Amino acid sequence: MSNSLAITPRKNFVFKNWAGIYSAKSQLYFQPTSIEEVVDIVNAARAQNKTIVTVGSGHSPSDMCITNEWLMNLDKLNKVKEFTEYPEENYADVTADAGLRVYQLGDYLTERGYAIQNLGSISEQSLAGIISTGTHGSSPYHGLVSSQYVNLTIVNGKGEVVFLDSEHNPETFRAAMLSLGKIGIIVRVTIRVVPSFNIRSTQEVIHFETLLKQWDSVWTSSEFIRVWWYPYSRKCVLWRGVKTSDPVTPPRRSWWGMPPFRYSYEFLLWISTKIYPALTPVIERFIFHRQYGKVETLGKGDEAVSTSIDGLNMDCLFSQFVDEWSCPLDNGIEVLRSLDHSITQAGQNKEFYVHVPVEVRCSNTTLPEKKLFTSDRTKTSPGPVYGNMLRPYLDNTPSTCRYAPLSDITNSQLTLYINATMYRPFGTNSPIHKWFTLFENTMDAAGGKPHWAKNFLGSTSLVPHPTKQESEYGDYEMRGMAKKIEAWYGDDLKSFKKIRNEQDPENIFVANKDWAVRNGIIDDKDVN
Numbered sequence: 001m002s003n004s005l006a007i008t009p010r011k012n013f014v015f016k017n018w019a020g021i022y023s024a025k026s027q028l029y030f031q032p033t034s035i036e037e038v039v040d041i042v043n044a045a046r047a048q049n050k051t052i053v054t055v056g057s058g059h060s061p062s063d064m065c066i067t068n069e070w071l072m073n074l075d076k077l078n079k080v081k082e083f084t085e086y087p088e089e090n091y092a093d094v095t096a097d098a099g100l101r102v103y104q105l106g107d108y109l110t111e112r113g114y115a116i117q118n119l120g121s122i123s124e125q126s127l128a129g130i131i132s133t134g135t136h137g138s139s140p141y142h143g144l145v146s147s148q149y150v151n152l153t154i155v156n157g158k159g160e161v162v163f164l165d166s167e168h169n170p171e172t173f174r175a176a177m178l179s180l181g182k183i184g185i186i187v188r189v190t191i192r193v194v195p196s197f198n199i200r201s202t203q204e205v206i207h208f209e210t211l212l213k214q215w216d217s218v219w220t221s222s223e224f225i226r227v228w229w230y231p232y233s234r235k236c237v238l239w240r241g242v243k244t245s246d247p248v249t250p251p252r253r254s255w256w257g258m259p260p261f262r263y264s265y266e267f268l269l270w271i272s273t274k275i276y277p278a279l280t281p282v283i284e285r286f287i288f289h290r291q292y293g294k295v296e297t298l299g300k301g302d303e304a305v306s307t308s309i310d311g312l313n314m315d316c317l318f319s320q321f322v323d324e325w326s327c328p329l330d331n332g333i334e335v336l337r338s339l340d341h342s343i344t345q346a347g348q349n350k351e352f353y354v355h356v357p358v359e360v361r362c363s364n365t366t367l368p369e370k371k372l373f374t375s376d377r378t379k380t381s382p383g384p385v386y387g388n389m390l391r392p393y394l395d396n397t398p399s400t401c402r403y404a405p406l407s408d409i410t411n412s413q414l415t416l417y418i419n420a421t422m423y424r425p426f427g428t429n430s431p432i433h434k435w436f437t438l439f440e441n442t443m444d445a446a447g448g449k450p451h452w453a454k455n456f457l458g459s460t461s462l463v464p465h466p467t468k469q470e471s472e473y474g475d476y477e478m479r480g481m482a483k484k485i486e487a488w489y490g491d492d493l494k495s496f497k498k499i500r501n502e503q504d505p506e507n508i509f510v511a512n513k514d515w516a517v518r519n520g521i522i523d524d525k526d527v528n
């Protein structure tokens, strides 16, 4: 085991996450340029009894990447290594260093006529980070982004380079596909990609009640679909997209996309947060009308054609807290009615106000038993070409949904995601505790679980040994959900922990221990 290093780390580097909520000064900050350097750093950490957090693009909203010990980032391990086309099968596999960002891979693939199959709202993430917390987009056909990954190479806590796929170490592959950085450092990935496609989307303004009335059919009406809910306006924006080979059209006009109006919106949010919270519903209605107009447009929404990345990504506006949960889509009407009622009541009682949009999305994380036939696919064929058909142990979506072929998909196959966003105008905090607690209780009662990356709060009653009283926590401070997480994930969590202990017996990756213990991923006794 080596104690000296060829790579020179930076000292006292301060990491701040994208939202700017959390920051920490690490003792040493490494940006390795090769897998060999990653191995050397892990071995040096073992020799010096240090822990390592690997951070991707730092887009996780929570404090999960916060550490005062060693911090690693793979922005300099970012080359495409191999690109293999399978023309008979109508897909290609691309192997790249895990520090490459999603948008960088997108650019590489566009030049070769290929595209990533499905994405979330942004493309800033690293290829390792995007799978490590269970990132998803919104589609009745596609699941977690990790379902597009064919294999991973990790450097584990013993300094070993381990190749993982469905045949080699499938159980470790399941753990590493959603690992929260706790199984090993992902250094290389292979992703299955499809011929490039554009997306023809329609954007309709609909009444909230229309969404609920159409619940049974709307989610399966398009390959890509998402809803932005504006509770005080009682309106939703229904965005639906299909693959097309048609050329890109000019982008939709965006009121808040223009700098003076964007600033005005943020300023109004600041006033409502700091001076007069009861203005929040008025501001929501004002900006909704500016951005989307006053007229309902069901069936006559405005159309646009964009590249796949532009179509799937969105303008996420300002620094924000986000609390996102999944639950069975079948429970959606009940959930939305309950949230709608609570938001209205809270506003009337001046208890709390919410920011918008509340994002309502779906995914299909069911998996077929056999590889799908792909030889007859065209550039615009809907649905996934799976990279693997294994469910990550820590997949937070309902495990009871069963696979059905595309033509037979109904709401029962689908996961509902609801994302509660609270902006931080000009980087200042908004109160979130009352809203997020109500949101979490509602989603929990609907059979939900939190997205691992986000600012879920939990409660001291859910943490075995809370270090503070409830009253000592800050408004937005995560209390943790260990007891719930243990109950929800059961044997899957036990398997994850067993594999974690095998891959990282010296606890090199138990750096942000507080986050992991308060959420039941690590047992306190194992790391003391």
Ligand SMILES: Cc1cc2nc3c(=O)[nH]c(=O)nc-3n(C[C@H](O)[C@H](O)[C@H](O)COP(=O)(O)OP(=O)(O)OC[C@H]3O[C@@H](n4cnc5c(N)ncnc54)[C@H](O)[C@@H]3O)c2cc1C
Binding pocket: 018, 019, 053, 054, 055, 056, 057, 058, 059, 060, 061, 064, 065, 074, 098, 099, 119, 120, 121, 122, 124, 125, 126, 127, 128, 129, 130, 131, 132, 133, 134, 135, 136, 137, 179, 180, 181, 182, 184, 185, 186, 187, 316, 451, 453
């Ligand atoms: C504006 C915005 C929009 C978003 N939109 C969506 C969305 O639409 N859908 C969705 O599901 N999520 C969304 N997210 C969440 C985001 O996709 C996840 O937080 C994702 O994990 C971030 O990737 P990253 O590269 O920034 O990873 P980081 O946030 O840096 O790290 C996340 C986790 O991955 C681990 N990790 C990073 N690199 C490695 C590595 N090489 N090896 C092992 N572990 C590693 C870290 O240790 C950490 O546990 C959004 C976030 C923001 C801020």
Ligand SMILES: O=C1O[C@H](CO)C(O)=C1O
Binding pocket: 061, 120, 121, 316, 317, 320, 322, 324, 359, 419, 421
């Ligand atoms: O975490 C997320 O942020 C955006 C919303 O602004 C999004 O879609 C997430 O998911």
